[in-house]
Amino acid sequence: MIELRARRVWLRLAEEVVIARARERHAEVIQVELRYGSAVGFGEGAPAARFGETPDETLAYLRDPATSGLVGRDPFALETVSSEFARVAGQRAASAAIDAALHDLVGQLLGQPVWRLYGLTRSAPATAWTVSLADPDAMARAAETAVRSYRRLKLKLGGRDGLDLERVRAVRAITAAPLQVDVNEAWTFEEAGEALAELAALGVDLCEQPLHAGDPHGPALKARSPIPIFVDEDCRTPADVAACRERAHGVNVKLAKCGGIRQALKLVAAARATGLALMLGCTAESSLGTAAACQIASLFDYVDLDGNLKLRRDPWAGLELTDGVQRASGRPGLGVEPAAAPPLEQLGGLYFTRARPLLRRVYHRLREHRP
Numbered sequence: 532m533i534e535l536r537a538r539r540v541w542l543r544l545a546e547e548v549v550i551a552r553a554r555e556r557h558a559e560v561i562q563v564e565l566r567y568g569s570a571v572g573f574g575e576g577a578p579a580a581r582f583g584e585t586p587d588e589t590l591a592y593l594r595d596p597a598t599s600g601l602v603g604r605d606p607f608a609l610e611t612v613s614s615e616f617a618r619v620a621g622q623r624a625a626s627a628a629i630d631a632a633l634h635d636l637v638g639q640l641l642g643q644p645v646w647r648l649y650g651l652t653r654s655a656p657a658t659a660w661t662v663s664l665a666d667p668d669a670m671a672r673a674a675e676t677a678v679r680s681y682r683r684l685k686l687k688l689g690g691r692d693g694l695d696l697e698r699v700r701a702v703r704a705i706t707a708a709p710l711q712v713d714v715n716e717a718w719t720f721e722e723a724g725e726a727l728a729e730l731a732a733l734g735v736d737l738c739e740q741p742l743h744a745g746d747p748h749g750p751a752l753k754a755r756s757p758i759p760i761f762v763d764e765d766c767r768t769p770a771d772v773a774a775c776r777e778r779a780h781g782v783n784v785k786l787a788k789c790g791g792i793r794q795a796l797k798l799v800a801a802a803r804a805t806g807l808a809l810m811l812g813c814t815a816e817s818s819l820g821t822a823a824a825c826q827i828a829s830l831f832d833y834v835d836l837d838g839n840l841k842l843r844r845d846p847w848a849g850l851e852l853t854d855g856v857q858r859a860s861g862r863p864g865l866g867v868e869p870a871a872a873p874p875l876e877q878l879g880g881l882y883f884t885r886a887r888p889l890l891r892r893v894y895h896r897l898r899e900h901r902p
């Protein structure tokens with residue numbers, strides 16, 4: 532039998548992350564541990580509030596004995612397990628965590644990194660660095676710092692204040708680096724039509740999710756857009772690809788959204804078959820979550836895997852970041868391991884800046900993810 536354990540992990544962000552619909556200073560992810568004999572596989576899933584998933588519900592689902600039953604007894608039964616979880620509504624993060632842990636387990640049992648098991652390479656396009664939604668000057672300053680380390684920027688737009696194009700102009704004024712924008716569903720059809728022409732003139736490579744998911748104007752906007760439109764909130768699982776083809780030139784694939792590596796590979800195949808371009812995305816997550824995505828990054832045209840790079844302290848280590856490219860390691864499985872414990876003075880500092888109950892909560896969660 533495979534023994535399943537799940538825990539909630541609290542991640543503090545180095546800076547506040549702001550997008551059109553939310554602002555976050557911390558994130559909560561669910562990490563799972565699968566024990567099979569003496570081998571242990573780890574995986575992570577980030578519940579997406581946008582799709583109605585919460586850490587509480589994901590954790591409760593993973594601790595339900597029936598979920599262990601779905602994982603079964605054979606760690607090599609990746610396809611069976613992935614298909615079973617794909618039929619469970621509203622548990623994409625849980626599915627992604629289980630799928631990642633099974634891949635980690637299989638890789639360790641065979642002594643190979645997951646990218647090698649799939650016949651892939653660990654090469655990847657340079658990751659975009661996401662610049663939070665802020666006033667134009669602040670975004671330009673953030674971009675100026677980011678381009679010292681990263682080769683591509685993703686600007687978060689959708690301020691609903693008439694300043695979105697000013698934001699892009701301010702950033703373009705300080706860098707010639709490749710730019711993409713993500714509106715997170717905030718524009719109307721009319722706003723998007725005008726903005727896309729300006730974005731093309733500013734040399735922006737692509738625009739992500741300009742309209743609300745399912746907006747009936749999607750196909751008309753695609754027909755008139757001078758730059759590629761990618762959808763994210765519109766595209767969750769392989770079943771969404773056909774509809775996305777009508778409204779976009781590309782799709783943003785995230786493991787926590789589709790349910791893991793195997794579902795992502797199906798999405799990739801479906802998207803390629805219909806001529807869609809591919810972006811590999813992420814959410815706020817640790818290097819454990821990002822490591823699963825890195826295994827298949829070589830299949831994508833664009834990579835936006837900076838979630839782990841935005842943490843104040845990443846509880847997992849093992850990914851390589853070189854010249855703006857995040858790569859999986861060459862070690863078996865997902866190739867990451869728990870990072871060293873935080874220095875005591877860091878915990879002491881928190882004591883004086885945060886209320887005591889919160890410190891206790893953080894401390895126990897930091898302890899929790901040490902195996």
Ligand SMILES: [Mg+2]
Nearest residue numbers: 713739740763
């Ligand atoms: Mg997006």
